[in-house]
Amino acid sequence: MMNPFGWSFLLALSLSLWLRLYLSQRQIRHVRQHAASVPAAFRQRISLQQHQQAAAYTIARQRLSQWESVGDSVLLLALTLGGGLQWLWTTLAAAGCDGLWQGLLLIGGVTALSALYGLPFSLYRTFVIEQRFGFNRRDWRLYLGDALKAGALALLLGGPLLALVLWLLGVAGSRAWLWVWACWSAFSLLLLWAYPTWIAPRFNRFAPLADQTLRARIDLLLQRTGFQSDGVFVMDGSRRSSHGNAYFTGFGRHKRIVFFDTLLTQLDADEVEAVLAHELGHFRHGHIRQHMLSTLALSFASLFILGQLQFMPAFHQGLGVNAMAPALSLTLFMLAAPAFTFILTPLFSLWSRRHEYEADAFAAQHSSGAALISALVKLYRDNASTLTPDPLHSRFYDSHPPASLRIAHLERHTP
Template sequence: MHAFTILFILAVLLGLGLRLWLGARQIDHVRTHRDAVPPAFVDNIPLDSHQRAADYTVDRARFGRLEYVFEAIVVLVWTLGGGLAALDQAWRALSLSPLLTGTGVLLSAFLIMGLIDLPFSVWRTFVIETRHGFNRTTPGVFAADLLKQTLLMLVIGIPLALLVLWLMQGMGELWWLWVWAVWTVFSLGLAWAYPRIIAPLFNKFSPLDDGELRERVARLLDRAGFRSRGIFVMDGSRRSGHGNAYFTGFGRNKRIVFFDTLLETLAPEEVEAVLAHELGHFRHRHVLKGMVVMTALSLAGLALLAWLMQQSWFYSGLGVQQPSTWMALLLFMIALPQFTYLLTPLFSWRSRRQEFQADAYASEQTGSTPLIHALTKLYRDNASTLTPDPVHSAFYDSHPPASIRIQHLSALGR
């Protein structure tokens, strides 16, 4: 067996073992603390809500462990099991041009992976989310969303795949710089187009018409020096009972979006505090910094791929005997996450640090108390566990644990 094959198998098994261990820690820790509300929330979150959040967290964690095992099996079947090689040979048998063959292999691989994941998506939506009172998606809406997502993938994916493969085959040794430039432009274009073109395909967006809230938001935006294309309410309740708020787009095409479920739960001053937190990300340029980091990582990744494409062991070590640009791309996208999984805590730590910075900004703008009240309601209504396992949280969580976050806000003293 090739050394790289052994290394790949070890990476898959190590990642699976770590995921299962972290999931078991989360389940045990949440269940152990199920019968007592943490002191910071005892006056605002009743025991039955805390227990509901614990049960929801445990349910999702158990199902997640099953997914991890299945995903590891799929990765091994695709690669060492000969799945990708068989798919490649099926397309080669059609005697199409290399560009069409490669595009066909790429898109069919993504479609097959989507079909493989479909039963898990159905179970999450119609069993777990329904069991805990969050799902509002009908089978018709679910099917329509799936159809739209598939069509979007084809409409966007076909020309992008053709262009990338053409550059990989025709631009010499520095093809990866050309692909990186195309990918960067594509990512920026997609971020710009998402709020105006893509998001409205799935949800309805209405201008915010609440008088008091709109005035509060307008004054906050003026203080922050933030300009956007509008403040919108999204019909999130059509699919889920979870509440949220977010910014989307960039440049002059920025939008502020509130879920209707959020506005039903929070008072105007609490919504203002949530928005101030999001503005904190804008003020600290977290989105821009994230884009810079991802752009740099994509450049490094493509440079690595350019080198790996020239190594015969990269293909044979992953179960492919006939090298090609498209197989190199597919193998890279499947193999890389197996080797970079251990970097997850680093990105999680960076995200939590940014959340603390955004909280501090919100405290300066609206005071800590409204944001504390808003977060407490969101923890309660979204059934977010108040007692995550510390190791699991440090590894995965993009936001600080609830108790630590509230303690941090209270210490700001505003």
């Protein structure tokens, strides 16, 4: 019989699933209703065929996400209220596993089960949807290689960290959550430092930007904005997808600027400079630091809550587990928390959109607002991004402003 923990979890999960499906259906309906004509602001640069292609791409992705949301909820119920986690724990004990190894194998088993469940969706997204719309460039060998490397890295890096976390939760008493937070924070910063030089090159090739004319323009922009980096690199993103992108990686003095090779083929030099100026705007306004600090603060709050729930039998029993152990507490918390925190999504989306507006204004001031507008239109077109998202869906989910609002904002900041 469920207790208040169980009923509150079931209610939160039901409401979050309903909201996901409701917003997704609104997005499908709104995009389909506006597929017949290109918005006036884009008619000179995006054809009706391209606009309708973007609409079809958006709808296909939304339909897959609906099935995925339902499947996620069914799997979550099976593991918790359905007794799946309890069965796995009991089976491991019957096989002679106990202590730290039982906890590690429990979390490893749940992780493997989740990965297997998500595999059909990933395959369909990559080899059906992305393939159908001309974005996928991965073959089966590359897909499998990426999966194996990701799994090996997770085991190599995550395994020791997980063992440390479970050990701390078992021996450090009521302050264990604080020690876990300190270890997690240090690990996150270590990953941020190691990603550019140790992790990313395991998946992609990075070469210094060879175009000396473009590099000279970039160096001048970096000087104007007071930004220092370890270099400007081009990544072979075209091995996997035709989508274009650019990003910063690393922190402190060890920062890299990375362009996808696909982006450099899509944009001219003025547009590339404007896109980089936008990314520099994030740095200059402290958005990257704010994001890192907010992540640390959220993990602090989450682990504090876990520290209180860890010693409550009602928490475990309410979610379908009769035993109490650090691994069970951690797994139940990780499984249940997203259902309760989903409602916070629009707050983080709003925060992110404000950052995008600030970075756009910075780019218009230090580079060319007109070039950034031109670049964005090309990226909307080439990445099949819908120009007509449902307003409520966009406010809830989108980390970037809708195309029409973003272009209008840039035009106000462009002389």
